[in-house]
Structure formats: C-alpha cells, structure tokens
Amino acid sequence: MEAHTPEPSPPQTPAKERSSRIPGFDPEATPLLGIGLGLTGLTLGLRPRFAPLPLALTALAAALYRDPERVTPPDPQAIYAPADGSLLLIDEIYEHRYLHTDCVRMAIAVSPLDVPICRSPAAGTVRYMEHVAGQYGPVSDIAAGDQNERVYMGIETAWGPIMVVQIAGPLGRRIVPQVAVGDALSAGARLGTVRFGSRTDLYLQRDVARLLVESGQHVVAGLSRIGDLVGV
Template identity: 55%
Template sequence: MSEPTTNQRQPAIPGLEVEATAVVGIGLGLTGLALGLRPRLAPVALALTALTAALFRNPRRVPPDEPRTIFAVADGQVQGVREVYEHRFVHSDCLRLTTVVGPLDVPICRAPTAGRVVYLEQLMGDHRPLRDPHAPERNQRLYIGLETAWGPILLAIIASPLGRWLRCETTQGATLNAGARIASIRFGGQVDLYIQRDVLDPLVAPGARTLAGRSRLGAVVA
C-alpha cells in the first residue's frame, strides 16, 4: 500500500521537508568550512544543522488498511480522553481526544480517517501556554471538519506560544484518505479530535505516545 498522496513537491532529501533542503546544505557547507578554518566551531554548525533537520522531518507514513480505525492526527503524547459537547461543527456529545505535540516532534498533521473536508476555519489569536484553560479558544488555531461514512469529526489544531507557524495544507471540499497530510505546526502545539461519543471505542490512555497516521486512537463501533 502506498503512502497517501499530496500535491506537494517531493523533498530533495528523503525524510525532510523541501524547505529544509537548502538550510541543511548550507549548514553542512559551513561545517566543512569550520573544520578547515576554526575546528572548534564545527560542532556548533553541525548541531544547528541537525536541529534544523529534526524540526523539518517528514517521515513516510502509510496507515494500515483499516477503514474502521481512527488514527493519530499528530506525533505527540495523549493528554486526555474526555466527554464534552462540541458546538462548532459536530453539535453533539463527543469524545475529545487531546494530543500534545512537543517542540521536537514531527510537525505534520494527518487525516485520522477517510473523509471529505466540509468545514475549514483558521483563526489568529494569543500565544498562551497550553496549560492555560483558555488557550484552546484563544490561541492561533485551525479547525478542520470531516464528513465520514459514519458521522462528522472535528479536528482543532492549536498553536503553542512557540508554535506560531501553523499552516493549513488542505482545502474545502477535498476528499482525503486516512493518513493524508492536512496541516503542519512547528515548535509544538495541541491537537483535539472530536468524535460523537457513541461512535468510538478508545484504544489509548493518557500518557500514550502517538505517531501520526500510524497509531490507533480508537475503533469505530457505530
């Protein structure tokens, strides 16, 4: 099974974003120059190059062929699974699965299941710490509503104080496969997945680590 396709250019360096190619090339060049002129500075240049590569990772992800599985949207750590009422798109009692994305986690967000984008909204906002209870409704954030075979799903991607590069990478009306790239958020953030309460049997607990497009968050029971 091949990785879900996007209309993005293929990176020149496998496993890295296109934007990282020039920076990594310059960094390696400066490292070589430092080795010849100032050897003590070479480790610094190499460390900065490695950090850039880490921040722009784009690993290949192919979800298993499991149409009734909800996969992780982002790399990170599950913070909680709570029952809430979602008023923006689902308009129903929901399970909210929250994943915290660390500053060095892979910044790419992926579709948790196959569906069509029917709601899309990006809002600017504050730069509050994610532990602030008002951060999910006040920080810069992106909402993506998916229509699926068994009901609506809302994704809320919330920037952290450092994660101010929040980019939407899908469009209204787009039809997505599970694992398709939908957004990127660098330097950390939070992803909330809302799904109708009676639809999902959760398979994760707080503290679990996730990989976008690979880790199973739950099984559809509707």
C-alpha cells in the first residue's frame, strides 16, 4: 500500500529537534521552569510568604511536562505499551485505514498527570500517517476513537503492520507528532505528545500476539510488556 501523507494542520506539525532540554523534561518545559524558579526566587526576596504559590505552579508544570528517558528491552518477541495510563478496553474490530484486517484494539486512557509521550510498541518503519480533525469529547467514551481529533501512525514491523492512534481529549487538544513517514524506529521510540489528558489506541492483527494485560490495568510506555508474538 502506498503511504498517504496528507497536508498537516498547524497544531499537528512535527516537533522540533529535541535539544536544549532539561534531563527528564520536554524541551517546552525549559522556559516555563526557568520562569517559575525565577519568580519563586524573586518572591522569596520580596514577599517570602507568597513564595509557595509560584513554587507550586512550577511543580505542576514540571509534572505536566515530564519526558523521562527510558530503555526498552531489545526483545523482538515482545510488544510494549504505547502510552502511560489505564487500559480502557481490549476488543476486536476491523481496521480499514492501514491494516485492512480484523484486529485487536487496546485503548489506553492517559490522565493529565501521566507522562504524555506516546512510544512505539515495537521496532519498525513508519509507513502511514494521517491527521483527522474532530471533536474533543471525553476519551473514556469509546466513540472518541472515531469522533475526536486524532493522528494515525501505521508502523511496518518485521512480523507485520501495527497502528497507533493518538486521540485528543477535552483539554489536550494539541497533538504533536515526533515522527514522519519513512522514519525507522526502535521499540520504545517517541512517536508524539498530547498533554493534559488523551487516549492512545493500539491496533494489532488478530492472533498475532498473546496478550499479557487486561482492562483496568495500568501500563507504562516502552516498559510494560503487553503481549508476546505467536508463531513468529
């Protein structure tokens, strides 16, 4: 299938080079944390009793802009979680955009305080990307996967295609992809960011893997092993 790369809308443009960053945080956090710490120091000198306010806001910004370095185990038989959060559901559905087959869909709800970085579940090459405009309803609504603002990322692996979908929520309306069609990825590589709450859906061909998780379980992107390949 020929890769389809539509014209990106401004909010969905690929992220800039990951430089000038504080270790463990997104580059966008650098000016925010700098301003917050500066205001805290200034307030300590002028009105010490008000210093906890800018300090608390700085701590909140730090929590929302976390981007820790993670080392995903190099196991070619493993499939890893694509996002931090709780599994909303695991079901079967026909996927018509990239895989064109019956699939297992795993929907992960990412809370505002979860790390907002989506990661590749396995090594492969990005073959398909599409941004679809939509609503900003609650991600707990299963219909959000078809109605909300979202970005589809199809990845060709050594054992078959998979698809990861980042879905915006009521607050997290800005999806920032960090990959493009043709990019080669290792397992655990960063795919994109949606802050302040979102959802990530993973589509696997049915019967390609033995699942190791169940609905309601909390998973960690690039570290939680959610499945093992079958017959590969």
